[in-house]
Amino acid sequence: MGRSPCCAKEGMNKGSWTAMEDNILSEFIKTHGEGRWRNLPKRAGLKRCGKSCRLRWLNYLRPGIKRGNISPDEEELIIRLHKLLGNRWSLIAGRLPGRTDNEIKNYWNTSLSKRLNQHNTNQTANHNLKKPRNDVKNKKKLLPTIDDVPKISTQTIESNVVRTKAVRCTKVFINPQPQQKIIRANKTTNVAVDQQTSSMDYNVENFWVDHNISSPRLLDEEYKMPSDLMMDVPNMGVFNLISELLKSDFSDICELSNESSKGASDLSPSSPEEPFVLSQELLEDWLGNQ
């Protein structure tokens, strides 16, 4: 049989959190920091399992959480990232500051998937209708509509989604030669913190320059050295590269020119209607040059 459930202990509270519990948890984490979730309830005096505490903190109490009102920009980004990554909610959430994987998952399941399904159904129903002329005048819209959403079908997802592997990395890189300050995100909280850069950071910057990609505004600890990752995980180079791209600002990627970066430009649809896909050529190129 599998692992015994961590919350099987009798006397544990379940269900919705009370304001009192929220307060206790917040204060405790403010004082002692995140982590050691298993022991946290005991130490904080909460009748909750550690898992529940962690979830409550990450999805609700953590500072900087944005709630509700998914903007059209965020929505479009979610759709594009989902098309690329599939149900990798944590990765998608990582590209949306202040949003949690749970919120994005819920939003997708309750809102977007339905709308997209409906849209696809309509597309099928209108299959034989003449498409309206692509009027240049009407190309620029203030807000994206459902017609701007890339068409998603099971087939395209199956064929193009890259299943990256989210990995934990607790190793701390020593900083031998402090150079300049950059803003870097805390791995778990996404809160930007000032840190001294190292020669590794310099290499990372070179990586972005070499690939003609604007460097990410926020770099997670676990991704600050792409080449290290590729060495650590043989045959995972392409997945890590995609992860790197996802760490960068999406708008930057979309601004890449065709001439300057053929590979990266394949990631960037020239229009909202164009599916966000990795071309076979690009994948083969990456796989062949890992």
Next chain:
DNA sequence: AACCCGCCCAACCGCGTCACG
């Protein structure tokens, strides 16, 4: 006013993976 129904989203659960002894 009472009931029903559907939706939303916080929370739960199981499992895969990693770190460490």
Next chain:
DNA sequence: CCGTGACGCGGTTGGGCGGGT
């Protein structure tokens, strides 16, 4: 190398709420 504990992720559940009848 192996076992175990802990963490993190993604799928699922169910309570609360609002709208309709």
